[in-house]
Amino acid sequence: MSVLIFAELDEGKLKKSSQEAIFYGAKVAGMLGTSATAIVLGAADDSELALAGRFGAAKVLHATDTKLNEPNGMAYATVVAAAAQQEGTKVIVLAKSSLADAMTARLAGKLKAGLAANVIELPDLSTGFRVKSSIYTGKAFAYNDLKADIKILAIKKNTIVTEETEASATIENFTPTLNDADFVVNVKSTEKATGDILLPEADLVVSAGRGLKGPENWGIVEDLANALHAATACSKPVSDLDWRPHHEHVGQTGIKVSPNLYIAAGISGAIQHLAGVNSSKVIVVINKDPDAPFFKSADYGIVGDVFDVLPRLTKAAQAL
Amino acid sequence: MKILVCVTSVPDTTTKIAFTDNNTKLNKAGVTFITGPYDDYALARAVELKEKLGASVTVLNVGGADAEPVIRKCLAIGADDAIRVNAEPTDAYFVAEQIAAIAKETNYDLILMGRESIDYNGGQVHGIVGEMLGMPSISPVMLLDINGDTASITREIEGGKESLEAKLPLVLGCQEPIAEWKIPNMRGIMTARTKPLRIVEPVSTQTLTAVGSYELPAPRGAVKMIKAEDAEMLIQLLRTEAKVI
Numbered sequence: 001m002s003v004l005i006f007a008e009l010d011e012g013k014l015k016k017s018s019q020e021a022i023f024y025g026a027k028v029a030g031m032l033g034t035s036a037t038a039i040v041l042g043a044a045d046d047s048e049l050a051l052a053g054r055f056g057a058a059k060v061l062h063a064t065d066t067k068l069n070e071p072n073g074m075a076y077a078t079v080v081a082a083a084a085q086q087e088g089t090k091v092i093v094l095a096k097s098s099l100a101d102a103m104t105a106r107l108a109g110k111l112k113a114g115l116a117a118n119v120i121e122l123p124d125l126s127t128g129f130r131v132k133s134s135i136y137t138g139k140a141f142a143y144n145d146l147k148a149d150i151k152i153l154a155i156k157k158n159t160i161v162t163e164e165t166e167a168s169a170t171i172e173n174f175t176p177t178l179n180d181a182d183f184v185v186n187v188k189s190t191e192k193a194t195g196d197i198l199l200p201e202a203d204l205v206v207s208a209g210r211g212l213k214g215p216e217n218w219g220i221v222e223d224l225a226n227a228l229h230a231a232t233a234c235s236k237p238v239s240d241l242d243w244r245p246h247h248e249h250v251g252q253t254g255i256k257v258s259p260n261l262y263i264a265a266g267i268s269g270a271i272q273h274l275a276g277v278n279s280s281k282v283i284v285v286i287n288k289d290p291d292a293p294f295f296k297s298a299d300y301g302i303v304g305d306v307f308d309v310l311p312r313l314t315k316a317a318q319a320l
Numbered sequence: 321m322k323i324l325v326c327v328t329s330v331p332d333t334t335t336k337i338a339f340t341d342n343n344t345k346l347n348k349a350g351v352t353f354i355t356g357p358y359d360d361y362a363l364a365r366a367v368e369l370k371e372k373l374g375a376s377v378t379v380l381n382v383g384g385a386d387a388e389p390v391i392r393k394c395l396a397i398g399a400d401d402a403i404r405v406n407a408e409p410t411d412a413y414f415v416a417e418q419i420a421a422i423a424k425e426t427n428y429d430l431i432l433m434g435r436e437s438i439d440y441n442g443g444q445v446h447g448i449v450g451e452m453l454g455m456p457s458i459s460p461v462m463l464l465d466i467n468g469d470t471a472s473i474t475r476e477i478e479g480g481k482e483s484l485e486a487k488l489p490l491v492l493g494c495q496e497p498i499a500e501w502k503i504p505n506m507r508g509i510m511t512a513r514t515k516p517l518r519i520v521e522p523v524s525t526q527t528l529t530a531v532g533s534y535e536l537p538a539p540r541g542a543v544k545m546i547k548a549e550d551a552e553m554l555i556q557l558l559r560t561e562a563k564v565i
Contacts, residue, residue, distance in 0.1 A: 010478070071477075073447065074456060098478050102459060105447020108413060114528035115412060117442040130532060135440050139337045141535040142440075148528035154442075185456050185486040192480035200478055204565065228565055246462065246497065247476055252333050252438065253357055253496055261564040271334050278537075282562045284554065285543075295543055300557065304548030316555040317565070 002059070002087045003029040006080050006094035006103065007038040007052055011194075014040075014048045016201050017095035019055045021155050023162040025093035026056025027122055028153075032091065037061060039083045039174065041076055042069045046171070053169030055162060061174035067183065073102025075182035081110045082176035084150070096154040097200065104154055114148030120159040137252060137275035156279070157200060158258045199248060202231035204261045205280075207250060209235035209273075211266015211287065211306050215243035220310040221265065227317035233257065235267045251276035265306045269294020286310070321375040321466070321488075322426060323366045326419055326433035326445070327394055328356035328409070329387035333438065339534045346534075355390050357501075358434025362492070364499035365464055366432055367398035373466060376400050378426075382409045382418045388517070395512035396504030402515065407522035411529045412440075414522075416448035421523045423453055428489060430471075435460035435493040446493040456486055459493025 005025035007018040026036040038057035040049060042064075049060045063079050080103065084092060092107070094100045096118060108115045118134040120141070129146045134156055199205065206225040212218065218232075225232045232248060239249035250257050252272035258279035265286045267273060274297055277283065285298040286309050295301045302309055331337070332352040340347040355363070366377045379399040381387050384406070391402045405418040423431060431453075436443035443459065450457025462481065463474035466488070473484040476495070504512070546554050558565045 074450075077451075098460070098476065101443045102447055102457070105412070105444040105457065106451045108444060109416065109448040109451025112413070112528070115442070115444060116529065117412075117440070117444065132535075135534075136331070136337045137438055137441055139537070140339070141537065143532045143535070145530045145532050146528070147530065148526075181454070185458060185484050188483040188485055190477070190480065190482040192477065196479065198479045240497075245480075247478070247480055256441075261558065261562070275333065282558070282564050283540075284558070295545075297540060298543045299540065299562065300554055301543045301545045302548055302551055302554060303545070304551065309548060309551045312551045313555060316552040320555065320559065320565070 001034045002037045002089060003032065003034060003091045003093060004080070004084050004087055004089040005036060005038045005057065006076070006092065006100065007040050008095065008097060008099060009040065009042055009044055009048070010198065012044050012048065014044070014051050015095065017097060017157045019051070020157070020160040020162055021093050021095040022052055022055040022057050024122070024155055024160045028091055028093060031123070031125060035059070037087055038169070039063065039080060041079055049171050050168060053167050054164045056167070057169045060169045060171045062171060063174045063176065065175065065178060067178060070187060071099045072182060073099060074106055075178060076103040077106030077110060078179050078182055079176050080107055083174060084111065090150055092150070092152045094154055096156055100154060104152060108152055111150045112148065113150040113152045114146035115152045115154070116144045116146060117154045118156040119153045120156050123153070134279065137256065138278040139275065156258060158203070158260070197229070197231040199231045199233055199255055200257060202257070202259050204228050204230035205233050205257055205259045206230045206263045206265070207233035207235070207267060208238070208265045208306070209267030210237050217307070218244070220307065220314070224263070224310050224314045224317065227314045230261070235273055264294060265310055267294060268292045269297060321369070321373055321429045323369065323375050323377045323430045323432060324380055324423060324428040325359070325363045325366045325377060325394070325399065326380045326431065327359040327363065327390065328434070328437040328439070329353045329381060329383050329390040330356050330437055330439045333357065337536065339536070343533045343535060353386070353390060355394060356434045356437050358436060358438070358495050360501050361496055361498050362432040362434055362494035363394055363397060363399065364502045365494060367502060368499055369466060370398065378403065380405070380419060380422055382407060382415045384408060391517060392512050393504060395515045396508040397502045398508065400515065402517045404517060404519050405522050406519050410527070412442050412444040413448055413528050414525055416445050416452060417525050418522055419445070419449050420452035422520070423449070430488060431491045432494055435495045443493065446491050450491040453491070455489050455491050457491040457493070458484065458486065460495040461492045462495060462498055464492065464494070464498055
């Protein structure tokens with residue numbers, strides 16, 4: 001009956017968003033009078049598995065088949081479905097991500113599950129099983145009643161505040177039968193920025209737009225990001241012009257972010273851009289145009305030249 | 321080659337969202353409905369593949385009669401025919417079940433759609449359809465080329481991208497820059513009026529989820545302006561007042 005949490009790794013490390021999912025899943029387990037089991041797929045150190053316990057998992061299932069070392073939504077869904085069956089799970093929790101989306105959909109199809117995506121609060125069990133989710137790209141919320149026997153909650157990133165304890169989890173190897181049909185997509189090559197903070201996982205984001213005038217000027221954006229330990233992002237025109245890669249583009253048709261701090265430099269704030277960032281807790285806008293619409297959606301604003309303001313912010317941040 | 325493109329009819333991206341009937345329904349007054357922006361990319365690539373390889377392109381929408389302007393626009397852009405499943409798209413599983421039922425009638429080589437709809441942003445329908453049909457599903461797809469029975473695909477991953485190869489048939493969730501959005505020309509608009517649009521009733525399915533009510537976010541407080549010459553103050557405020565750094 002335990003609540004099952006799909007805990008995602010990035011380069012062998014438990015993702016921050018998965019720590020949030022484990023913490024959330026453990027809370028739901030508490031509400032339902034049961035315990036939380038996390039499932040980790042692919043190679044991971046014992047310390048990462050133990051970390052799942054510190055965020056609330058009573059048990060960790062570790063699927064170590066080397067075929068699972070490469071992220072694969074279809075194969076992961078087969079494994080998680082097998083784990084759900086073994087544990088008699090009725091509630092599955094995970095953090096929404098590119099990989100989790102691919103996994104969740106196949107899982108929902110396998111289990112005929114009731115699914116809520118972009119969940120932002122703990123469920124309300126007083127009238128059944130109701131969860132609040134973000135819809136219309138952050139412009140509204142829905143209260144969803146999950147009526148299916150098996151429920152899947154895909155948590156929106158950075159909306160759950162976690163606490164780490166000294167608790168430990170029992171760790172079990174999990175060796176389900178894999179399905180060859182899940183391995184027919186052939187990965188030829190992978191290009192991934194290494195060492196950087198992943199934009200969808202970042203607590204702090206420094207983003208810039210056409211006001212930077214060209215890709216050669218991105219150094220001042222990166223300097224501020226480095227000083228704050230933030231990820232860098234950009235607006236759609238910047239990615240369309242190939243100044244920056246598409247995986248840094250935030251907005252309606254790009255990445256949706258919900259960091260604690262979003263700093264926008266030289267971005268006017270078209271409604272399509274706001275759609276990607278409106279869940280940010282604090283928004284700072286720096287623009288030389290005092291009439292830039294983005295100021296209306298900001299918490300802090302500076303009317304000024306980004307080439308003057310950004311380096312000064314970097315210096316101030318380095319001095320902290 | 322046969323391509324099925326699944327499209328949503330959604331409020332324009334500039335819509336100010338409001339609800340009615342005690343916050344249980346979207347207030348459609350004054351709202352312009354458009355083809356889902358991601359679906360539009362999928363359609364544009366399908367039409368390009370048709371021009372290059374000689375495919376047939378069928379558009380599928382799960383929606384009420386009010387979705388027909390969006391369907392006609394897809395036909396004007398270059399789809400050959402269309403199917404509308406006459407039902408409100410209540411959740412991802414329901415929509416996937418309708419798509420899978422249609423897909424079982426015809427052996428499509430490619431089932432394309434947007435990576436997600438811009439109303440519910442779930443990004444699940446392609447994967448559920450793939451599971452129901454026993455086909456691989458891949459999303460979000462940024463580049464797609466077909467050579468014989470093999471698709472070459474670039475998929476975005478967090479912090480980068482990967483190149484994939486897979487045999488058809490496939491279900492793909494698409495996003496930019498897979499193709500440029502297409503604007504219908506006058507000839508397309510004229511011929512779209514007479515292209516076949518088949519209306520089918522939904523396959524029955526059990527209710528897995530239902531929306532009880534909607535809510536709008538609390539407005540953000542007033543912006544605090546800092547003079548450019550005092551820019552350094554921002555860093556202090558972010559630490560001591562906003563407490564985010």
